[in-house]
Amino acid sequence: MTRRLTEVNAKKEAASILDGFKAFLMRGNVIDLAVAVVIGAAFTSIVTAVVKGVINPLVGGIGTKNLDHYSVCVKGSCKPGADGVEILWGSVAGAALNFVITAAVVYFLMVMPMSKYLARQEARKQARTGKTEPEPIPVTELEVLQDIRDLLVAQRTGTVDGVVKQQRPAGPDLR
Template identity: 80%
Template sequence: MGKTKKEATSVLDGFKAFLMRGNVIDLAVAVVIGAAFTGIVTAVVKGVINPLVGAVGTKNLDHYSSCLKDPCKLGPDGDVISGVQIMWGSVAGAALNFLITAAVVYFLMVLPMAKYLARQEARKQARTGNPEPEPIQVTELEVLQDIRDLLIAQRTGAADGTVAPQRTAGPDGR
């Protein structure tokens, strides 16, 4: 019975580690951007941003456009009959919608998760008492000498691969 409890704990620990990996968090953020915040952000843009823009001009950003080739004439159904109309208001509205969505996701999900992970790492290092060890710096000369020693050991048939260090030639070649 104790074994199943231990297995359950290890499964939960594994699941927790899986959830805390960066890829899962990034995927969750992408899903949230695409689904959950779309309605909220759209409501903010239509309810707050568009009325502020409407104080200067029209309330709907989609109505902002420029005529590239005059004269721009619209038909009764709103289609362009003549001219080339650039609908820059639609682009500005979509960009504003994206910026608001990105800001909400960053400040409500990404930033708190990054702080949480940093605290978890600090606690882990405090428990172990030692930070990550410094990597050992190996020079190119040392690597080449090790390769030389292994090749000599291979040629002489030394079973354990140990070879007495070879004498290096001096400046005069001896």
């Protein structure tokens, strides 16, 4: 009997895990993320081509055409067959340049225009409805304390639907 209950519970747990996974996959965020990864991978090749084809030759006007060749020898001789320690700072600079260019292109060609588009859509929506969202009225701590005091007094004196049946006792008014 116990074995059968264990099997039933295991099947229910497996079904709930699969249902949860299915719900996760069906959310729009997962699809959006997958599209972003694919487009990002394609976009990376474009940026890499721009860096290697345009930026590196411009930098090459000063030195080599490939940033990967810039290095510093820290210890000993860095000639072939020597035991020196070579720091390849050019490849790091190239990767950083690649990142900055990617971030700039994404911001200026994707994020900024989308933000402007969404702001225009919101302005059109408000113009159509003629409504703007009301500003929330901030509640001060003093008002909350006064409401609590009023509820306690009403509870002590007896009320029905917030209507006081008898007068409040004389005392200091905190308002």
